[in-house]
Structure formats: C-alpha cells, structure tokens
Amino acid sequence: MAILGLPEEEYFSYGHRACAGCGAALAVRLITKAAGRNSIIVEPTGCIEVVSTPYPETAWKLPWVHGAFENAASIASGVTSALKHLGKEDVNVIVIAGDGATYDIGFGHLSGAFERGHNFTYICYDNEAYMNTGIQRSGATPYAASTTTTPSGKESIGKQEWKKDLVHILAAHGSRYVATASIGYQIDAYKKIKRAIETKGPTFVNLLATCPTGWRTDISKSIEIAKLAVDTGVFPLYEIVDGRHIVNRPKSIEELKPVEEYLRMQGRYRHLFRPERNEEAINFIQQRVKENLRSLLEHVEKGL
C-alpha cells in the first residue's frame, strides 16, 4: 500500500517475514524512500536483518551490508572512507539498526564514528527492547515496561530505569543534525530522515517503531500507538540542528494527552492497571513526561 504523499518507489520488498503490524518494517520503507537508489545500507543483527534476509532470499532492493550485532557504525565508517577514496562521495551511507545494537552493544562504535566525523546517517528503529532474541530490556526500554529480563511482579514494577537519552548524547558529539521521529507521523519522519541524509557529517534519527509482539499490542493499532507515544509526550518529536532545539510535537504542556491513554493500550504496562491500579507509578510517569517536555520547550525559548 502506498504511503500518502511519499515517493511510490519501494526499496524494501513485500514478502519479508516481519510480524503483522511490525513498526520496524514500516520504518525501513520510510527510510529507504527518503534515501533513494543512490544509497548503501548497513545493518547489524536484529529483527530487520533476520526477517529480510533468510538465505538465499533478500527483501532489499538496495546494496546492503550485514555485520555483527555491535559494529554497524564501524562498518559505515569503512564504507564512507572507501567511497571517499574512490571519489564517490555522493552515495548515501545509512545504518539502520535496532535499539539494542544502538543504545547498548554498538554504542562504543557509534560514539567513535560520530567523534571521527564520518559522513553517514545512523537511524535507530527503536522498538524499545531486544525483540529478535525474545524481548530483553535495552537502554531504550522505558521505565515500568515489563520485558523477559525485567518482568513485572510482586517485587518489581518492570524496568526500573528511565530510557537513556541517546539523542542528546549524540548531539553532544557535535553532530549537526539529530532528531526523534515516530512511524505514527510518517511525513515528519520522512522529512527528518531526508534532512539527516542531506546534512554533512554524522547524523542521527531515533525512529520509534511499535512492536506488537514485544509491547503486547493489537496488530491493527501500531500507527495509533506510535501517534499516542508522541501526543502524550512519552516520545516527543524534536530536532537539534547545529546545537539548537526545535520541538515539533507536542508544542505545549497544555496539549499533552494523559500518559494513561498510551500505557493502557499495551500489555507490557498491564501491571500498572491490573489487578489494581498503580496510581503512584502512573503519576510518576506523568510528572516526568511533563518535566521532560518542559525542559525541551525551555531549550527552544532560550535558543539553545
């Protein structure tokens, strides 16, 4: 099915083995539409690699390199250096990686590549856990989400730590363009990916991608949930361009929908509502979400 307002060309073919309702598969379609034919994709191990390339088949209509779980940014560094040597610097080099690969195991490689200033775009399809290996928590998993390594129960609320703020960490590396995006807002995501690719040097987009299997959500609600993540402020959309913040959505604290609307739709948060409602935890999440948006908006006000 075409995505309204976006190029019709598809570089990620149907026939791949992603689950019904997979947000990451839609993320890849958006990324490759924005990238176009003149691109090389680097992919670490993770769901997208597994579902798109069961030997001897491939869903990719672009040159595609698979490495290990941890070293995608280093491979991309090598590819950019080789292209430079060949005088082919107009080719887009794009990493498409899961959050486990990005926030955790590949973080050293990512930091190194950003510090060295290679000309490539790194896009994390963030489904907020290690989904391919059975829903283990990652640095991107949000507070209170139940995963197989942070199971909720009498003694535990689920994950006890807040999501790592990787976008600001990468901005602090001096990247000229970092942004958040969601598969719920596809035109916004497409434009950001394009801008990231067109900006020289290392750039980053953290693209939220619903995972019905890991989040325990209805497969028909993937887009709705990815929109609600934004509209509740749990996952605000913003950019940092040459060190300055732009907040795209939500634009004010007043327009935030209650976080409960988002949490309630997902099995990974079911323990916050059943057998009884955990008012304290829901309030805590609500307050932190507000504080986070307030801080982003203050950055914009102060021109930071």
Ligand SMILES: Cc1ncc(C[n+]2csc(CCOP(=O)(O)OP(=O)(O)O)c2C)c(N)n1
């Ligand atoms: C060094 C190493 N450790 C662990 C693994 C096993 N492994 C493969 S994919 C994966 C999880 C990937 O998680 P993420 O990057 O979030 O992608 P997703 O599966 O969620 O798409 C793990 C733990 C591996 N391949 N290599």
Ligand SMILES: [Mg+2]
């Ligand atoms: Mg993941």
